[in-house]
Structure formats: structure tokens, C-alpha cells
Amino acid sequence: MLRTSIGWASVLLCAAMFANAAQAQAPARPEFAATKVEGTDNVYIFRNGGHQAMFIVTSEGVIATDPVAYGKPNGGQDYVSAIRQITDKPIKYLIYSHHHYDHIAGGKAFKDAGATVIAHRRVKERLSVLNDPHTVLPDESVSDEGRTVKLGGTSVELKYFGLSHSDSSLVMLLPKEKIVFAVDILPVGQVPGRGLIDFYPLEAEDFIKKVLALDWERLIPGHPGPNDRLGSKQDAQDQLQLLQEASAAIKPLAQAGKCWEPVEKEFKLPKYENWPGYTSGLPFIARRYCGLWGRGT
Numbered sequence: 479m480l481r482t483s484i485g486w487a488s489v490l491l492c493a494a495m496f497a498n499a500a501q502a503q504a505p506a507r508p509e510f511a512a513t514k515v516e517g518t519d520n521v522y523i524f525r526n527g528g529h530q531a532m533f534i535v536t537s538e539g540v541i542a543t544d545p546v547a548y549g550k551p552n553g554g555q556d557y558v559s560a561i562r563q564i565t566d567k568p569i570k571y572l573i574y575s576h577h578h579y580d581h582i583a584g585g586k587a588f589k590d591a592g593a594t595v596i597a598h599r600r601v602k603e604r605l606s607v608l609n610d611p612h613t614v615l616p617d618e619s620v621s622d623e624g625r626t627v628k629l630g631g632t633s634v635e636l637k638y639f640g641l642s643h644s645d646s647s648l649v650m651l652l653p654k655e656k657i658v659f660a661v662d663i664l665p666v667g668q669v670p671g672r673g674l675i676d677f678y679p680l681e682a683e684d685f686i687k688k689v690l691a692l693d694w695e696r697l698i699p700g701h702p703g704p705n706d707r708l709g710s711k712q713d714a715q716d717q718l719q720l721l722q723e724a725s726a727a728i729k730p731l732a733q734a735g736k737c738w739e740p741v742e743k744e745f746k747l748p749k750y751e752n753w754p755g756y757t758s759g760l761p762f763i764a765r766r767y768c769g770l771w772g773r774g775t
């Protein structure tokens with residue numbers, strides 16, 4: 479009898495603990511979602527996993543950016559369907575931020591919906607050679623002078639500031655809303671990492687200074703920031719400073735013959751150790767700046 483009572487008590491205790499744990503657990507984050515940007519009438523973010531893009535719904539149609547469907551065969555269609563939940567206006571444009579597949583794979587669903595695909599001229603040059611089965615070639619190329627796309631009272635200014643996170647990166651400015659969409663070059667409150675594989679360190683500093691000189695208040699990054707927050711000019715300034723500090727720290731070590739090792743093994747940026755991506759990002763930072771100052775690449 480005693481054993482039975484203890485048995486039941488254990489079961490009840492376990493049940494109670496399980497219920498508490500279930501209550502404490504946050505609802506699972508959906509794989510993809512479209513969210514209106516606070517304080518705007520018609521600017522949205524479509525997020526698919528750890529990637530995101532901006533789209534704008536106007537009276538004459540939709541301006542979409544980056545399909546964000548790498549490794550997701552239905553991702554482009556999911557994005558189009560998410561737009562269709564909000565509006566039945568035609569999707570007129572799909573603008574690529576740069577040529578990296580993790581942001582631009584999946585454009586076919588947009589082409590099928592009638593969109594014109596726009597990108598910097600280097601995107602078409604690169605994609606034509608690579609011939610990726612999941613990535614649609616641009617229909618129209620933007621020269622280094624940039625271009626403004628206008629539709630239904632919305633202007634999207636496509637700015638090209640030279641080499642940066644890639645050689646094909648466009649910054650998209652909504653002058654009326656004072657919002658910029660900049661992908662991979664300005665991670666919000668995060669340490670850069672793998673993206674530095676195709677990164678031009680000296681030119682990127684100039685690029686960020688040119689972005690800072692534009693008139694904007696909020697930055698939509700290509701990967702969600704901590705708690706999905708948007709970036710500010712302070713975030714862009716902080717990212718520039720991180721890059722400058724990494725560069726300045728590695729330069730004398732590289733010139734003293736310490737690259738690739740021991741720099742790749744020992745390099746630290748303790749000021750940023752609480753930023754997301756610190757541990758995983760350090761080796762990529764060390765390798766890129768060892769490449770610059772230790773090899774001249």
C-alpha cells in the first residue's frame with residue numbers, strides 16, 4: 479500500500495513537472511512568415527528559416543526582393559503564396575541583393591508569376607557561367623550608376639557602391655520610409671562569419687561609409703537580427719568598427735609572418751565576445767584579414 483501511494487505521488491509529480499515544462503515552452507517559430515514592418519503602410523519582410531527579404535505592396539503591384547529559397551524546392555512558391563495572402567496585385571519585380579545562392583535561389587516562382595528580375599550587372603555575368611539549376615538569370619542588369627525602380631507611388635533606389643560583401647551587392651533604399659535593405663554586408667549586432675569567404679575588406683569599409691551617408695533610419699538585414707530587430711546607423715557604425723579593429727589587429731601580426739598560423743588559431747576580439755556568432759566567426763575573420771595583410775589578397 480505504501481509503495482502504491484509513493485508510486486502515484488511520483489506519477490502526479492512527473493505530470494505536474496511536464497505540464498509546467500510545456501507551459502514554459504515558447505510556441506515553435508514557423509519555418510517562414512511575412513510580417514509588416516512597423517510604422518509602414520506597405521513594407522514587409524518575408525523570412526524563410528534564417529534568411530529574409532523585403533517586399534513592398536503598391537497600388538500597381540508588388541516589388542519583391544531575394545527569393546531566399548536555397549535548399550528549399552518550394553521556398554520560392556511559399557514566398558509568392560505569402561504575398562498572395564496579402565494582395566492579389568501582380569508581382570512586377572524581383573530584385574536580387576547580390577549573386578549568392580542562399581539569398582537568390584528560387585526565383586522561378588516569381589518569373590512564372592510574371593515578375594521582371596533585376597540585379598547588378600555582375601550577377602548575370604557570374605550566374606551565366608555557373609548555370610545553377612535553382613537560380614533564375616536576371617532579365618535586366620543595373621549598371622554601377624544604380625537605378626531607381628518606381629511603382630504605384632513607391633521608389634526603391636538601387637545603389638551600387640563597388641566591391642563589398644561581394645562584387646554584385648546592391649543596397650536598396652526606400653527614401654520615403656527611410657529604410658534600407660542591405661544583405662550580408664551589415665549583420666545586425668552579430669559577428670560576421672562564413673560570408674567573409676567572398677569579401678573585399680578595404681573596399682567594404684568604404685562601402686559601409688557610403689551606406690551610412692544615405693538618409694535612412696532603419697536597416698532590414700538579410701538574416702534576422704537578435705529578436706528580429708532591425709538595424710540602426712549605430713549598428714552599421716559598430717559593424718564598421720569591428721572590421722576596422724580586426725584589420726588593425728591582424729595587420730602587424732601578418733606583416734611579422736604570423737599568418738596563417740598562429741593567427742588563425744589564436745586570434746580573438748574580446749570586445750565582441752558576447753555578440754552572437756563570435757566563436758564561429760573568429761576563424762573566418764582571421765583567415766580573411768590574414769589573406770589581406772599576409773598574402774596581399
Ligand SMILES: [Zn+2]
Nearest residue numbers: 578643662673
Ligand atoms: Zn552573401
